[in-house]
Amino acid sequence: MTCSTLRAVPARLVAILWLAVAFPLASTAAFGQADPNQNDKAKQQQQQADPKADPKKDPPRRDDLADVSKQITGPAGNPECVWLGRRVVHLLWRDDLDTAFRHLDLYDRFGCPGGHIQATFRCVVKQGPIDPKATDSLQARVHSCWINPAAPPPPAAAAAPAASGTSTQ
Numbered sequence: 194m195t196c197s198t199l200r201a202v203p204a205r206l207v208a209i210l211w212l213a214v215a216f217p218l219a220s221t222a223a224f225g226q227a228d229p230n231q232n233d234k235a236k237q238q239q240q241q242a243d244p245k246a247d248p249k250k251d252p253p254r255r256d257d258l259a260d261v262s263k264q265i266t267g268p269a270g271n272p273e274c275v276w277l278g279r280r281v282v283h284l285l286w287r288d289d290l291d292t293a294f295r296h297l298d299l300y301d302r303f304g305c306p307g308g309h310i311q312a313t314f315r316c317v318v319k320q321g322p323i324d325p326k327a328t329d330s331l332q333a334r335v336h337s338c339w340i341n342p343a344a345p346p347p348p349a350a351a352a353a354p355a356a357s358g359t360s361t362q
Contacts, residue, residue: 258272274303277299281310312343316343317334320338
């Protein structure tokens with residue numbers, strides 16, 4: 194070994210030892226500091242443990258599923274069938290067929306009627322295009338069609354008068 198390599202070894206050794214000592218000390222100092230979000234985390238855990246603590250969280254969905262169960266008799270009114278069936282119809286409308294078929298497998302596994310999805314999707318399609326900017330319009334249409342798939346489509350808006358003049362073909 195040469196003299197320069199002997200000098201480099203202690204320098205490397207000192208650097209490694211310094212890191213070995215400094216790293217654990219730095220992590221324990223950071224660990225000992227108080228978490229400013231600790232109170233928020235405790236509240237979240239308490240709300241998860243007690244679902245009645247936050248009444249705004251789930252009741253609309255529960256109430257909605259309960260209302261549909263009252264309006265529809267049979268397996269199509271079961272909460273799991275309503276939830277999965279609506280998702281399938283939403284996904285079919287959005288052309289997400291792979292995900293829709295995966296949900297449809299679950300729907301069938303719960304013993305839900307496949308004919309109800311067909312009738313609901315037919316009802317949604319018969320009512321025509323949906324404004325893509327209106328977020329609730331698809332959800333409202335699927336909800337109304339799920340409850341009554343045989344509902345007639347709403348009256349169409351007055352058609353715009355045909356443009357007069359010549360057309361280029």
